[in-house]
Each structure stands twice: as C-alpha cells, then as structure tokens.
Amino acid sequence: AQTVTQSQPEMSVQEAETVTLSCTYDTSESDYYLFWYKQPPSRQMILVIRQEAYKQQNATENRFSVNFQKAAKSFSLKISDSQLGDAAMYFCAYRRRYDMRFGAGTRLTVKP
Amino acid sequence: SQTIHQWPATLVQPVGSPLSLECTVEGTSNPNLYWYRQAAGRGLQLLFYSVGIGQISSEVPQNLSASRPQDRQFILSSKKLLLSDSGFYLCASEQNSGGASNEQFFGPGTRLTVL
Numbered sequence: 246a247q248t249v250t251q252s253q254p255e256m257s258v259q260e261a262e263t264v265t266l267s268c269t270y271d272t273s274e275s276d277y278y279l280f281w282y283k284q285p286p287s288r289q290m291i292l293v294i295r296q297e298a299y300k301q302q303n304a305t306e307n308r309f310s311v312n313f314q315k316a317a318k319s320f321s322l323k324i325s326d327s328q329l330g331d332a333a334m335y336f337c338a339y340r341r342r343y344d345m346r347f348g349a350g351t352r353l354t355v356k357p
Numbered sequence: 358s359q360t361i362h363q364w365p366a367t368l369v370q371p372v373g374s375p376l377s378l379e380c381t382v383e384g385t386s387n388p389n390l391y392w393y394r395q396a397a398g399r400g401l402q403l404l405f406y407s408v409g410i411g412q413i414s415s416e417v418p419q420n421l422s423a424s425r426p427q428d429r430q431f432i433l434s435s436k437k438l439l440l441s442d443s444g445f446y447l448c449a450s451e452q453n454s455g456g457a458s459n460e461q462f463f464g465p466g467t468r469l470t471v472l
Binding site for chain 2: 249277278287288289290291292295297336338340341342343344345346347348349350
C-alpha cells in the first residue's frame with residue numbers, strides 16, 4: 246500500500262525567510278502524481294503545488310517550489326520569502342487514479 | 358472554479374443515531390466527487406468516491422455509506438453512529454477529465470462529534 250510520511254509535525258520560520266517541509270512516500274508504481282495542500286485555520290484545503298512523476302523538472306508556483314527526487318521517493322516543499330499568511334497545516338499527498346493518500350501534516354508557524 | 362457547499366457545519370450526535378451529511382457542487386458538470394475524513398491531528402483519509410450518478414466506490418470498510426442521487430449532490434450516511442465516527446468530514450470535487458493530475462476543490466467541512 247502507498248504511504249506518505251511527513252516527519253516534521255511542526256516547523257517554524259521567520260517572516261521573509263525560507264523554509265523546507267519534508268515528505269517521503271512509498272510506492273511500487275512509476276506513474277503517479279504528488280501534491281502539497283495547505284489547510285489554514287479556516288480548515289479549507291487549498292492546493293499549493295502539484296508534480297507529475299514522469300516529469301523530472303521540479304514544479305514551481307511563485308514562492309513555492311518542490312524538490313522531487315523520484316528514486317529517493319522524496320517530495321519536499323520550499324517556501325521562499327515566507328509571509329504571515331503562509332501559516333497553516335501543510336499536507337503532502339500521493340495520488341494514483343482516484344486514490345489520494347495524505348501524510349499526517351506539518352504545522353507551519355510564521356514569526357513576525 | 359468550483360464551489361463546494363457542505364452542511365451542516367457542525368453536528369453533535371449520540372452513539373447509535375443516524376447520520377446524513379450533504380455536499381453540493383456549483384460551477385461544473387458531471388464532476389468526480391469524494392468524501393474524506395480527517396481525525397484530530399491527522400491527514401485526510403479517503404472514504405468514498407463517485408464518478409457519476411449512482412456510482413459509488415468505497416475505499417475502506419466502515420460504518421458509513423454514500424449516495425449520489427443527483428449529478429452535483431453527494432451524501433454521506435450512517436444508520437448507527439459509533440464513537441469512532443467522530444471527525445472532520447470533507448467533500449471534494451474535481452473535473453472528470455484530466456485524470457489524477459486534477460486539482461480537487463474542497464468544501465468547508467462538517468465537524469461531527471459522536472457522544
């Protein structure tokens with residue numbers, strides 16, 4: 246079974262600094278997708294970034310970028326120029342077909 | 358983009374009582390629909406998904422069931438609630454084309470407490 250592990254329950258970053266959230270996953274498949282979702286205190290899940298496993302190029306969305314290491318089954322999220330509004334729970338997710346598996350999440354605190 | 362509505366927002370129910378949570382979607386037609394449960398301090402667990410009216414797939418055996426009576430309506434039910442059914446329930450929708458790369462849009466969720 247596919248599992249997703251986020252080894253950092255909590256992380257903290259100073260405003261304007263950079264932080265990296267870790268994620269590893271376990272799969273025997275070669276075709277899948279990876280996502281980072283953000284859940285602010287409102288509990289609304291919001292897509293941050295997605296990566297297709299067959300693409301070697303790392304995805305980037307403005308201040309958010311990923312480091313995708315397929316052989317190592319690692320998918321970390323880098324947030325640059327952190328803002329107060331980035332404070333939230335961040336979930337890494339693995340998806341194949343209709344089945345999306347989420348990690349337990351990392352709570353990010355942004356200090357002013 | 359899609360808008361997902363869920364109600365009720367919060368619910369407190371006694372053990373053994375029935376349950377009905379509703380999800381409706383605006384802004385798309387024939388979406389794929391999903392029910393997730395989020396336990397306290399945990400990630401989301403996929404419970405059910407539906408690719409069309411009357412088509413329901415279950416990911417985990419449990420005390421819950423789902424139905425899709427209309428294209429943009431998805432209902433989560435139980436005949437008798439258990440304490441372990443407590444949690445935060447999220448409905449999600451996505452376009453039915455594009456496969457597994459699709460962005461899922463989530464509703465605001467229902468917090469269920471079973472006492």
